[in-house]
Amino acid sequence: MNSTERRALAGLASLYVFRMLGLFMVLPVLSLYGADYSGSTPALLGLALGAYGLSQALLQIPLGILSDRWGRKPVIFLGLSVFAIGSVVAALTDTVFGLIAGRMLQGAGAIAAATMALAADLTRDENRGKAMAVIGASIGVAFVLAVVLGPLVAGLGGLSAIFWLTALLALVGMLLVWRLVPNPQHSARRGPGQGDFTRLLRQGDVWRLVSGVFFLHLLLTMMFVPLPHLLVDQLHMPSEQHWKLYGPLMLGAFVLMLPLMRAAEKRQRVPAAMRLALLGLVFGGVALMPQVHGRWIVACLGVFFLAFNLLEALLPAQLTRVAPAECRGAATGLYATLQFLGAFAGGSLGGLVYGQGGAGAVATLALGILLVWSIAWWQMRGTRVPLASL
Template sequence: MNPTERRALAGLASLYVFRMLGLFMVLPVLSLYGTDYQGSTPALLGLALGAYGLSQALLQIPLGVLSDRWGRKPVIFLGLAVFALGSMVAALTDSVFGLIAGRILQGAGAIAAATMALAADLTRDENRGKAMAVIGASIGVAFVLAVVLGPLIASFGGLSAIFWLTALLALLGMLLVWRLVPTPQASARRAPRKGDFSRLLAQGDVWRLVCGVFFLHLLLTMLFVPLPILLVDQLQLPSEQHWKLYGPLMLGAFVLMLPLMRLAEKRSKVPAAMRLALLGLVFGGVALMPEVHGGWIILCLGLFFLAFNLLEALLPAQLTRIAPAECRGAATGLYATMQFLGAFVGGSLSGVVFGQGGAGAVATLALGVLVLWSLAWWQLRGKPLPVASS
């Protein structure tokens, strides 16, 4: 990569870490600390966990298309400002309904599509796969940091402290985009032509990839409704010490993911690696089963986190390879829409199921989801996806 590409990628990957860190930090603690909010129930806490995904899902495509026409940076600045406002609303409330409202407002700052499209604008075709893999990996980094920092920060200041830190990170993200990330030349953007988006949707692998990110984040939020409670009950691990478990697991998973990702890219085995990672996600559901105890829970979680980080890195890289340059913002908007819709469905559904049938029922549901995902990926191509021309 040339210096401009490296600078752009460093800035955008850091922006992803800042923003996703704020969203992910509540995952390991909301079902524990959320019981202190007025009117809380398992179903409402599950809704609060995934609520940001609803507004994200509704706004990613419109804002992605808007970034194709108005430019990426104005959309990103606007989204970060709305995200910071939603974080403040969530930090100031003592009601579960105020918490849900704040999370929905957080999600309204839907910049994932514009950010991925900006990364694609600022990198050449031959480096675009690497750029998307780095951004995908940065989400994994954010997840690693979040599951460690979330319980630690909540032990000092509760959920409010997490939301205030999230607002601060959003403001720092705005500064980062302004000072570090280059602005693409006007010629680097082309207005979408009639039929571009239709051609995008006609590609079968596009749908398989966006279904993949839907199921991936559905499983993630589904898992984190019962998991913090399970760690307290099964492992006798107090909530303020959960970071001691998450930290080594996530660090190990991330370190192992990097050579696997490089090997898959180098040997053109990305579809095979993604199918193998799908198998690894099964262990997330296994960890919730009543028959699994002690160290087996820890082993299952480690395998799940490894598979999650690998897919989070590989999926966006594959998508941007087959997306036409002139509607890349819309393509990443579709991807982000399905990503956050999965988070909303997973959190909401898991809250209801957990309230009715416990962790075992959530485990059964998660394994059923993986069966559907396997069917959706049955025809995922076993050869490298072609690089889009720009």
């Protein structure tokens, strides 16, 4: 990569970290601290947890198309502004419905497609796979930081403290885009035509990959409805101490993920590595089962987080390789839409099922979803990785 590409990638990856950090920090604490909000129920708190995903899913493609017309940076600034406003609304409310409204406003700042399109504009074809892998890995970094910082910040000032910090991070993101990310000389593509969309929708592996990110974020969000309660009840760990568990587990998972990702790409075994990671996600469901106690919960969570981080890094990189070049932007827009739709579905389903049947029912549902996912991925093919991207 040349200096311009490295500068652009550093800025956009940092933007992803700050953007996703604000969204992920509520995951380990919302179901606990949200119980203090007026009108809260497990189902409504699950809806609040996943609500940002619904507005994200609805607006990713429209804002991605708008970025083709207005330019990438204006749409990113607009999205970050709306995200900050939603954070302030969530910080000021004391009702669960205000919390849901704030989370939906946060999600309305849907900039993932525009950000990935800007990354494509600023990198050459031979480096684009590597750029998408770095951006995917940055989401893993944000998740690692968030599950550590979320309980710490909430312990100091409740959910409102997290939302105020999130609004501040949105402003920092604007500064990063303004000062660090260069303006593209031209867009890689001004939007696919109808024929390009048809070609995209005929690609079986494209659908397998975007369905993969849907299921991945569905499972993650659904797990974090019962998980904080499980740590309190089973491990007798106060909520403000949860970072002491999440921190080492997530750091270890991220460190182990890096050589696994590198080896999978170098040996042209990315689909096999993703299937293995899918198997690792099973341990997330196992951790929620009532028969599992103590250190086995911790061990299962460690395997789950490793599998999550590996898939979060590999999925977008593989998508840019299998999608036709002329509609790569449409593919990343579809990917972002399914990613956040999965978060909405996971929070909503998790809250509903947990309220009716407890953590064991959530575990059963998670394992059933993994079975469906494994069937969908059975016939995924490999795609050779260009040597220049390694």
